[in-house]
Amino acid sequence: MPTKKYLKNKSAKIERKKIKRKNRSKIRKFENHNNYISKRHNQLKLFESNYTPPKKATITSIFSPAVLTLGQKNASSTLKFISNIKHECSKSNRIDIRLDHVLEISNGAIIMLLGVIQDRKHFGINFTGSFPLHESSRESIYRSGFMDVVKTSQTAKSKINSNAILVSGAINKPPDELYTAVHKSMKCVWGIEGRCPLLCGAIIEMIRNTVDHAFVNDSRSKTWHFNVRFDNSLNKVYFAFSDQGSGIIETLVNKSSNVIRHLFDNNATLLYSAFESGTDSRTGHQWRGTGLRTIYELHEDGIVKNLTIISNNAYVSFERKTRVVLDESLSGTYYYWEIDLTCTKHVFK
Amino acid sequence: MIEIKVQTDFTEKPGARYYGDGEASGEEFFDVCIAPNLRKAMAEDVNLVIDFDGTEGFPNSFFSESFNRLCSNFGKKVFYERIVIVSNEVPKWIKIINQIVKDYDQ
CATH class of the missing domain: 3.30.565 (Heat Shock Protein 90)
Structure with a gap:
């Protein structure tokens, strides 16, 4: 027959084991938590090092020269205007093309401009714009299909889409x-x-x-x-x-x-x-x-x-x-x- | 006489020079049409007529590649003896092909 003392020791042992097990579990939980925290901390560090703030939705307005043709005399200024558009596309995601003051615009220049806009639109750049105040230049723009490519604040509609x-x-x-x-x-x-x-x-x-x-x-x-x-x-x-x-x-x-x-x-x-x-x-x-x-x-x-x-x-x-x-x-x-x-x-x- | 009508036997819309340039290249035209038909024509001792009419149009690089390959694989002599070029719509293509063969440097 086990004595009272033996039984007391036995139950004390069992109790100690229980406490040890509980402690171990607590420690494990604590360690897991620590690991989790340090893992998250590392992830955060990595994220911070790779983080680049999203491009701000900036709008850049580019004003056209008065004569937008590809003739020998005006080709340089036309190309400069088009180069500006290309250049600004690398900095802004919305370009506002201002044609308000255009007095003369050739088909070649319109087509070239459309080519650049169409190309940049493939890469997520949005375009808005204004039309020339000068009547015949505005008419040329209307007929070119420019409307289909560039959103304008004006309500005029492209007259002949099928012609381009x-x-x-x-x-x-x-x-x-x-x-x-x-x-x-x-x-x-x-x-x-x-x-x-x-x-x-x-x-x-x-x-x-x-x-x-x-x-x-x-x-x-x-x-x-x-x-x-x-x-x-x-x-x-x-x-x-x-x-x-x-x-x-x-x-x-x-x-x-x-x-x-x-x-x-x-x-x-x-x-x-x-x-x-x-x-x-x-x-x-x-x-x-x-x-x-x-x-x-x-x-x-x-x-x-x-x-x-x-x-x-x-x-x-x-x-x-x-x-x-x-x-x-x-x-x-x-x-x-x-x-x-x-x-x-x-x-x- | 063996005849290759490019429009029906190869393509209506020819491409450029190499296979890498896309479908229906000059290189492919040589491999698929010219080479096997020219071998057959030589075996049968007849001429090979190549008719370029009816297509959308050829870039010079198409002609350059297929006829340079012809010269390199069969020799200029075979071109002059066996090949007859037909191009009624664009006669200058005959001149261009002859020039390519003439300029071919062995």
Whole structure:
């Protein structure tokens, strides 16, 4: 028979064990809590080190010059305005384009502006704007399809949406909409909705060059925009193609390890020669394969008129045989041309 | 005579130079159409007619790649002896192709 003392000790032991177990559990809980706190503390530290405050919803207003055209005289100020828009897009997420004081605006400038806006909208930038007070400039803007792209505080509606087509892409193969746009443009000028093989061949070269000129690891620079505007009353179509890459001159200079630059007076002469000669006799440098000659031949064969190219700081107009170095440099390449009844008819059913 | 009608046998919407440039490239045209048909034409001792009419249009890089490959794989002589180019819609493409072959440097 266990004695009273033994029983007392036994129950005291059991009691002690219980207390120990309780304490252990408390300690474990405390340790777990401590671990949790330190873990959360570390997470907070990590979050604080990686934290960048969200971009403030800032609005930047950019005012257009009075003359917004791509002619030789005003191309620099137009490009400066467009460069400003591009520059501000990196700082603000809402851009207000003020066209109030525009007295003259060309189709080329509108199409170029639309290309830049469309491109930046892909990356989450919102645009608002105002229309020119000057009547004919306002009319040009209305007809351009500008309304579809930019929200305005004014209530006017775009008059002719169907008269403008904008095709964008970031791929090498042209989408079907591009061919549709070309077919429709033939209908507007020649009354026949059909193919224009030389024009399409040149546009494919432009698209291919976009990939060649794109910046490495920058998907944005592979995007291209093709704009078409129809003027049925004049049987005239305005075209523009733009990309946001490094530009033709930079690509040619890099390919030739800077040798080309020293062989020409300036970038504009270099650009003119690259298109006109295809293979340049002065340098023996093979530009075959860049497709630039194919694009120039559209002008030479009279398929298009008023072919104008801006790349980097060079401005070239083949119609007027103009080559000018601009004050402002454009990142990318911009082509503009027109087709009307004075051009060589090149259309097939 | 063996005939390749590009519009129906290959594509209505030709692409650019390499496979990497997208669908229906000049490189693909050589591999899929020119090379097998040219071998067949040589075996049968007949001409190979390539008809470029009816398409949306070719960039020069398409011609450059397919005909440079032809010269590199079969030689210029085979081009002059066996190939007949048809391009009624855009006759200058015949000139361009001839120039590419002429300029081909072995």
